[in-house]
Amino acid sequence: MSLFQERGYDRTTVEEIAARAGLTERTFFRYFSDKREVLFSGSKGLEALMVSTIADAPKAMAPIDVVAAALEATSPGFEERRAHACKRQPLIMAHAELRERELIKLASLASAMAESLRGRGVEKTVAHLVAEAGIAIFKSAFERWIEDTKKHELAHHVRVALAELRLITAGASAASSTPPPTKAPRRSRLGPR
Amino acid sequence: MSLFQERGYDRTTVEEIAARAGLTERTFFRYFSDKREVLFSGSKGLEALMVSTIADAPKAMAPIDVVAAALEATSPGFEERRAHACKRQPLIMAHAELRERELIKLASLASAMAESLRGRGVEKTVAHLVAEAGIAIFKSAFERWIEDTKKHELAHHVRVALAELRLITAGASAASSTPPPTKAPRRSRLGPR
DNA sequence: ACCTCCGATGTCAGAAGCTGACATGACTCC
DNA sequence: GGAGTCATGTCAGCTTCTGACATCGGAGGT
Numbered sequence: 001m002s003l004f005q006e007r008g009y010d011r012t013t014v015e016e017i018a019a020r021a022g023l024t025e026r027t028f029f030r031y032f033s034d035k036r037e038v039l040f041s042g043s044k045g046l047e048a049l050m051v052s053t054i055a056d057a058p059k060a061m062a063p064i065d066v067v068a069a070a071l072e073a074t075s076p077g078f079e080e081r082r083a084h085a086c087k088r089q090p091l092i093m094a095h096a097e098l099r100e101r102e103l104i105k106l107a108s109l110a111s112a113m114a115e116s117l118r119g120r121g122v123e124k125t126v127a128h129l130v131a132e133a134g135i136a137i138f139k140s141a142f143e144r145w146i147e148d149t150k151k152h153e154l155a156h157h158v159r160v161a162l163a164e165l166r167l168i169t170a171g172a173s174a175a176s177s178t179p180p181p182t183k184a185p186r187r188s189r190l191g192p193r
Numbered sequence: 194m195s196l197f198q199e200r201g202y203d204r205t206t207v208e209e210i211a212a213r214a215g216l217t218e219r220t221f222f223r224y225f226s227d228k229r230e231v232l233f234s235g236s237k238g239l240e241a242l243m244v245s246t247i248a249d250a251p252k253a254m255a256p257i258d259v260v261a262a263a264l265e266a267t268s269p270g271f272e273e274r275r276a277h278a279c280k281r282q283p284l285i286m287a288h289a290e291l292r293e294r295e296l297i298k299l300a301s302l303a304s305a306m307a308e309s310l311r312g313r314g315v316e317k318t319v320a321h322l323v324a325e326a327g328i329a330i331f332k333s334a335f336e337r338w339i340e341d342t343k344k345h346e347l348a349h350h351v352r353v354a355l356a357e358l359r360l361i362t363a364g365a366s367a368a369s370s371t372p373p374p375t376k377a378p379r380r381s382r383l384g385p386r
Numbered sequence: 387a388c389c390t391c392c393g394a395t396g397t398c399a400g401a402a403g404c405t406g407a408c409a410t411g412a413c414t415c416c
Numbered sequence: 417g418g419a420g421t422c423a424t425g426t427c428a429g430c431t432t433c434t435g436a437c438a439t440c441g442g443a444g445g446t
Contacts, residue, residue: 013430013431013432014431014432014433015431023395023396024395024396024397025432025433026395026396026397026398026433026434027394027395027396029432029433029434030394030395033433034432034433035431035432035433063361064361064362096297099297099300100293100294100296100297101293103293103296103297103300104289104292104293104296107292107296125333125337125354125357126357126361128332128333128336129329129330129333129354129357129358129361130361132328132329132332132333133326133329133358133361133362135325135329136322136325136326136328136329137322139321139325140318140321140322140325143321144318161318161322164318164319164322165322165326165362166362166363168256168257168319168322168323168326169257169326169358169359169362169363170359170362170363206401206402206403207402207403207404208402216424216425217424217425217426218403218404219404219405219424219425219426219427220423220424220425222403222404222405223423223424226404227403227404228402228403228404
């Protein structure tokens with residue numbers, strides 16, 4: 001991370017990273033399959049946490065709420081590493097190859113969540129759709145968390161994003177003119193001006 | 194594509210691709226920034242079509258329906274190239290680097306759609322969330338379209354996936370016990386067994 | 387104390403992806 | 417006919433990543 005911040009991601013060679021760690025380039029590649037992977041080692045733990053949170057959720061809970069709970073469960077972990085996340089994020093956003101890696105990690109997360117949902121008896125296509133919706137919520141929430149000067153927890157932003165998604169999809173064919181949800185996000189204007 | 198099917202993606206070098214086209218490796222890289230990019234040249238046109246469909250949608254239409262309409266608008270184009278898509282898809286699924294590229298193309302699509310929605314006056318966070326939801330719908334629909342032995346159009350699967358998403362998010366806090374949507378997908382079991 | 391095995395690391399050579407600099411050749415426009 | 421432009425070729429070189437083999441040091445058995 002320090003090297004990346006000194007010289008930028010693409011002006012840092014794997015050899016330099018390895019040297020800074022007192023190792024050889026070859027050894028680096030034994031620990032990380034990729035140069036990119038060095039920035040994503042935490043994703044396995046995240047996935048495990050979310051999968052087990054889903055598996056352990058109350059039986060009666062609706063799938064979308066189960067996924068939201070799993071997202072909220074990651075909140076403390078992110079809170080601990082807010083400083084690190086704030087350094088990491090601009091780096092990733094600035095480099096397409098890193099964004100690609102991030103996206104495939106999220107896709108893998110979605111698959112794992114879908115699988116865990118299926119273990120609860122959720123039908124396959126539904127499970128995948130719910131998981132993808134969860135990722136959409138996560139992206140939205142995470143972005144706001146990073147930029148949040150008021151330092152609300154990630155979990156808060158997850159709740160806001162879920163409420164927003166519910167408003168968005170609460171269209172004509174599913175439910176008509178129902179009262180707005182409790183704790184709706186402040187900005188709730190959905191249509192054209 | 195023929196080379197990839199003969200020898201597999203990673204056993205095909207850029208030099209070979211260029212030679213098959215009667216060109217040089219260097220020239221290949223002048224047309225495609227990447228080896229991967231050669232499989233994704235169509236994505237720009239797709240993006241343009243969806244953006245303009247969104248921009249031209251009726252003013253009163255809800256954002257989620259606008260996005261769904263944009264997805265449906267791509268249906269004829271995919272229908273024309275079903276054969277090509279069926280060769281391309283397993284190739285992409287089998288190679289992580291290609292999946293990554295596909296995901297970033299979808300993310301770019303989402304950004305473009307969000308931007309186009311903002312042009313209609315949709316609030317920023319909502320626009321992004323709707324666009325991401327649209328991508329989730331697209332992924333679900335596309336997967337089913339590829340595997341669909343009955344050869345329904347992509348547009349049909351888009352409608353099914355949207356209906357499914359509406360059922361999924363129609364939870365306690367947004368709408369309670371509303372009648373099911375018309376044309377609901379056959380499998381509508383959402384909760385645990 | 388000694389040996390053996392194993393895991394972590396180093397060394398080396400090399401393939402493939404990708405880039406910058408410059409050359410060539412054809413075609414257009416004056 | 418000359419100048420400029422555009423597509424392509426040529427070449428050298430860097431970086432990422434891999435396979436094969438060597439080395440070293442520690443753990444455990446005798």
